[in-house]
Amino acid sequence: MDRKIKNWGNYPEIISNVKSFDTSGMVEELFKEEKHWIARGMGRCYGDASLGENVLSTLKYNKVTFFDTQSGIIECQAGFTLDEVLQLAVPKGWFLPVTPGTKFVSLGGAVASDIHGKNHHKEGSFSRHTLSIKVLCGDGKIYNCSKTENADLFEATCGGMGLTGVILSVRFQLRKISTSYITQKQIKAANLDELLILFEKYKEYTYSVAWVDCLARGKHFGRSILMLGEHAEMNDLKGAKAKAPLKVHSEAGLNIPFNFPSFVLNKYSIKLFNFAYYHKNFKKVQESTTHYDGFFYPLDNIKNWNRMYGKPGFLQYQFVLPLNQVEGMKLIMNKIAEKKQGSFLSVLKVFGPQNDLISFPEEGYTLALDFPMTGSLLKFLDELDQIVQDCGGRIYLTKDARMNKEFFHKSYPRLEEFIDIVNKYNPNTEFRSVQSERLSITR
Amino acid sequence: MKTVLLLGATSDIGQALADKYAKEGYTVWLAGRNTNHMQDIAADLKIRHEVAVEYYKFEALDYVSHQKFYTDLPGIPDITVCIFGYLGDQEKAESAWDECQNILDTNYKAAVSILNIVASSYEERSVGTIVGISSVAGDRGRQSNYFYGSAKAGFTAYLAGLRNRLFKHNVHVLTVKPGFVDTKMTEHLELPAPLTAQPSKVAGAIFKAVKKRKNTIYVLGIWWLIMTIIKSIPEPIFKRLKL
Numbered sequence: 100m101d102r103k104i105k106n107w108g109n110y111p112e113i114i115s116n117v118k119s120f121d122t123s124g125m126v127e128e129l130f131k132e133e134k135h136w137i138a139r140g141m142g143r144c145y146g147d148a149s150l151g152e153n154v155l156s157t158l159k160y161n162k163v164t165f166f167d168t169q170s171g172i173i174e175c176q177a178g179f180t181l182d183e184v185l186q187l188a189v190p191k192g193w194f195l196p197v198t199p200g201t202k203f204v205s206l207g208g209a210v211a212s213d214i215h216g217k218n219h220h221k222e223g224s225f226s227r228h229t230l231s232i233k234v235l236c237g238d239g240k241i242y243n244c245s246k247t248e249n250a251d252l253f254e255a256t257c258g259g260m261g262l263t264g265v266i267l268s269v270r271f272q273l274r275k276i277s278t279s280y281i282t283q284k285q286i287k288a289a290n291l292d293e294l295l296i297l298f299e300k301y302k303e304y305t306y307s308v309a310w311v312d313c314l315a316r317g318k319h320f321g322r323s324i325l326m327l328g329e330h331a332e333m334n335d336l337k338g339a340k341a342k343a344p345l346k347v348h349s350e351a352g353l354n355i356p357f358n359f360p361s362f363v364l365n366k367y368s369i370k371l372f373n374f375a376y377y378h379k380n381f382k383k384v385q386e387s388t389t390h391y392d393g394f395f396y397p398l399d400n401i402k403n404w405n406r407m408y409g410k411p412g413f414l415q416y417q418f419v420l421p422l423n424q425v426e427g428m429k430l431i432m433n434k435i436a437e438k439k440q441g442s443f444l445s446v447l448k449v450f451g452p453q454n455d456l457i458s459f460p461e462e463g464y465t466l467a468l469d470f471p472m473t474g475s476l477l478k479f480l481d482e483l484d485q486i487v488q489d490c491g492g493r494i495y496l497t498k499d500a501r502m503n504k505e506f507f508h509k510s511y512p513r514l515e516e517f518i519d520i521v522n523k524y525n526p527n528t529e530f531r532s533v534q535s536e537r538l539s540i541t542r
Numbered sequence: 543m544k545t546v547l548l549l550g551a552t553s554d555i556g557q558a559l560a561d562k563y564a565k566e567g568y569t570v571w572l573a574g575r576n577t578n579h580m581q582d583i584a585a586d587l588k589i590r591h592e593v594a595v596e597y598y599k600f601e602a603l604d605y606v607s608h609q610k611f612y613t614d615l616p617g618i619p620d621i622t623v624c625i626f627g628y629l630g631d632q633e634k635a636e637s638a639w640d641e642c643q644n645i646l647d648t649n650y651k652a653a654v655s656i657l658n659i660v661a662s663s664y665e666e667r668s669v670g671t672i673v674g675i676s677s678v679a680g681d682r683g684r685q686s687n688y689f690y691g692s693a694k695a696g697f698t699a700y701l702a703g704l705r706n707r708l709f710k711h712n713v714h715v716l717t718v719k720p721g722f723v724d725t726k727m728t729e730h731l732e733l734p735a736p737l738t739a740q741p742s743k744v745a746g747a748i749f750k751a752v753k754k755r756k757n758t759i760y761v762l763g764i765w766w767l768i769m770t771i772i773k774s775i776p777e778p779i780f781k782r783l784k785l
Contacts, residue, residue, distance in 0.1 A: 119729060121552070122579045159554070159726070162586035176582070187590055 104154065107405050108145035109412030110472050110500055113533060119156040126155065126235055126265055130528045137532040138261045140178055140205025144212060145415045146500025147533035148260050155265060157207050163187060164268065171273035172230065177207030177266045182348075184273075185391075189347045193273035194330070194391070196228035200446075202348075202396050207266040212497040213258030213458040217306035217328070217395070220451035224460050226257035229271045236264035237525030255520040258458030260496050262521050262530045262540060278344040280331035281306070281394040285385045287377070291321025291429060295464075298325065298449045305329050306394075312373040313445040313468060314366070316436045321429075322377055323447065331388055340388065348392035354402040361409035364471050366439040398444075408471050414500055416480060417467035419450060419460065420492035427490035428464055431483055435468070438479060442468035457517045459495040467498070477501055496534065504539045514540070543593075545569040547619035549600060549656060550626025552579045554725035555675060558741035559623060562749050564591040571619060573600035573611070574626075602626050602652035603644075612659045621752060622660045623673040624653050627694075629727050632687045642689055649693035654700055661704055664713045671714040671752055674701045678719045678760070681769045684785040705757060716751055717758040720744050721765035737764060 105112040116133070120126050129136070137151035140158060161178035168191045175184065181195060182202040188194065199214045208214075210232060215224040222228075231245040234256055242264075244253035256263045284304075288294035294309055301307060306328035315322050336344055398404050405413070420427050435442075445468045452462045470476055484506050487494065493510035494502050508514055518540065521530075531541040546563045550556050551572035564570050564587040572580045572595065580597035587595045600611055628648035635642035657672060664670030679687055680694030698717055705715035722728065722738040739761045747761045760766040775783070 117729075119726065121554075121557075121726065122576065124576075125726075162582045163589050164582055164585045166589045 104139075104142070104150060105412070106142045106144050106146060106149060108414055108472075108500060109405060109408065109410070110414065111147055111150070111533070113147075113150050115151065115154045117154045117156055119159045121159040123235055123241060123267055127239060129155065130237070130239065134527075135529055135531050136265070137530055137535075138177070138207060138211070138265045140208040141180060141203050143201060143204050143208060144497045146498060147537065148212075148496055148499070149208070150533045151531060157205055157265075160267070161205075165270070168193070171275060172270065173273055174268055174270040175206050176268045177205060177210075179206050180204060181206070181209065186347050188273055189276075189279050189391075190345050192276055192345060194276045194279075196272060196274045197222065197225045198395055200396065201399055203399065206269045207261075210257055210266050210269055211259060211261045213455070213460075214497075215450070215460045217308045217326075217448065219453075219460055220302060220307065220449050221305055223451065223453055224258075224455075224458055225271070226455065226458065229257065229269060231270045232256055233267040233269075234264040234524075235267055237528035237530065239527070241267065242524070251520050252524060254456045255517050258455060258496075259517065259521070260457075260532065260535065262532075262535055263524060264530060274330075276330045276345075277333055278331045278336055278340075279346050279391050280336060280340060280344070280388050281328040281391055282331045282335050283387050283389050283394060284327040285380055285387075286325045286327070287380055287383050288321075288323045288325055290319065291323070291432065294321060294323045294325060294447070295425065301325070301327050302449070307448065309447045310376065311432075311445045311447050311466070312377055313432055313435045313442060314370050314373055314439065315377075320436070321432060324377065324380060326394075328394055335388055346390065348390070348396075348399075351400050351402045353400060355404055355406040358406045358410045359408070361411055361471065364408060369442070370439075408469070411472040413469050413471050414476060414480065415467060415469050415498040416483065417465060417495040417498045418483075418487045418492050419463045419465040419495075420487065420490045421461070421463040422449075424463065424490040424492065427486055427492070428466065431466070431486050434479075434483065434486075442470055444469055456513050456520075457511060459493070459497070461493075463492065465495075467495075499534065502538070504537065507538045543567065543569050544621070545571060545617065545619045546621040546623065547571045547573060547615070549573045549622065549624045550602070551583065551597070552576050553625050553627075553727070554741040555720070555723065555744050556623075556625045557583060558745035559625070559748060560587055560595075561591075561742070562745040563621075564593045564595065566749065567591075567593060568621075569594040570596075571615065572597040575599070575601060602656070603647055605652065605655040608656045608659055612656070612663070618663055618667065618670070620669075621671040621673065622657075623675070623748070624657055625675045626652070627675065627677075627727075629687075629690055632689060635689045645689045646693045649690060650696045650700075653697055657700075657704065661708060661713070665708055665711045668712045671716065672701075672704065672708075673716045673718060673748060673752060674698075675718050675720065676701065678721050678765055678769050681719070682772050682780075686785060714752070714755050716748070716756055718744070718748055718751070718761070719758065719765065719769075720761045723761075737762065737768075 104115050133153045136153045138155045139149035157178035160176045163175045165174035171193045181204050197216045213224045213226050235241050304327040309323045309325045311323040447466045450460045453460045535541040546568050548556050552574040584595040584597050630645035676698045677694040679691035680698045701717045722733045744761050751759045
């Protein structure tokens, strides 16, 4: 049935023929009906990556088919979500090897985006922990691929935005934990320079990420809170926490039931929020033991928080710049502060080395910001793109809904190699999305 | 541990029921056509709920195989749920007998054939619960789906008769009329959200109704109201409506 769909940013919205499946045989049947498809899971990518003329919803293909509680190896179908992995694995003492800022992501989406998290500088992105993937390609065959078997397909599928085929299942290695809590250290940085020094100083921490006030100017430019974390051991826990050391997260509390009017988020309310957020930490250094849910997924607790941006939606802008491009980072942050195009959740992180075919992460600084959709926003982001390009950086496809194709082709140097692999496995049925057409990845 | 047999286990409602009963600690026996699919479902239930799960090949339209299928089970299930069904294509069935027959056979004859066998075994032992997934479409024939509707009407009447027969033998028979459900079977239809239940909601309602030994349930209360109104429209008017 044709229906309106949009992803997390609520922009853009398109009409799609959406079909779901719960066996691979059903997918093969659907290939006979239409030539072009794109798989879609939870729709948590922000822009147009999982939108297309014909959409294959993986949400009913959601079984866990293997879990060895001794070794922590698990295999799930593409529609199984990180939320469900946690519910299953945490009580047995296992945790996700890599997690983004929301647990409402399907495993197919996690692979297609090659998700990264707060531990990227030490442990890389999701593909590093992925043992094997089953992909149904456009030639009608199901391929098992890994770093050693059909390695080209594996490399192109991790971060390949679903363009190599339908990701059917994923086998990956979980991380051993003794408790479901995180010992957290929060450090206030008065400005950007101080923050970058702190990142360097605390790089041995497994998890690190900083919230940055992008609207602060002058001597407060880049003021931020660095959040560091380690998985807590039994002896870190006291009282009620020690009694239930492997407690799983509970369901979301708050819900935003409808779109807020667009004026709710404006430069004043965002500035006020940022001011309050920075000053809520009285002490320079604050330590606590907190549940993983609050540490990794603070926004998951508010269902449909994307509705705060109103009906026009919002764009998330996430880029990475090489380590030697601090000046470029300052230039971009200055432009944002000047424009007052602030975002109340600006997140900065240092990536470790990674040099993959098509995955987003590479060694350097990454900054992610949300911008409410307005008339002047697209032009402004084009200006930011120019700086990112000049610095040799690039943009995360999972968040993108608008970058131009010239910039994209320049910033992903191994794109041609990727396209060759896509074509090799897809002579008949093709996978294409609104994004892949916009960026001329697919014909 | 109590056992539930799910006939048509790979359907969306079947999978939701399997999940619900496994979660409640039941031993689950899946029955359906696609063994590969059932294998995945069984693995999932065992991993997530740590219960015993088995699966058996079951061909609803192969009536003669039903007795052997049932006898070959490792025991008598405490609860049997008949879920399988075929919506079919009303328009096509008006001129193509194959399609029409498939709708009638799957939704009525096949269900009667297997439940006759289950009913006798329960009657003999004076224990057991039979659940039949019928449909609101059986409450009154409408031009848009009267093949499916009439087969389900027959099934509803069959379940009522069975309930009447088995009551004195302490066997419970539950008729379920789910209304619209968001499943693979209805994916191509434009269903109004407030009238459409998720399969998990249907499963939860069935689990509760079995516990409370209900006779007939509509999963969403609103459907009782809608069908009461539809049933009360006088035929001279009803026949002129486009429903």
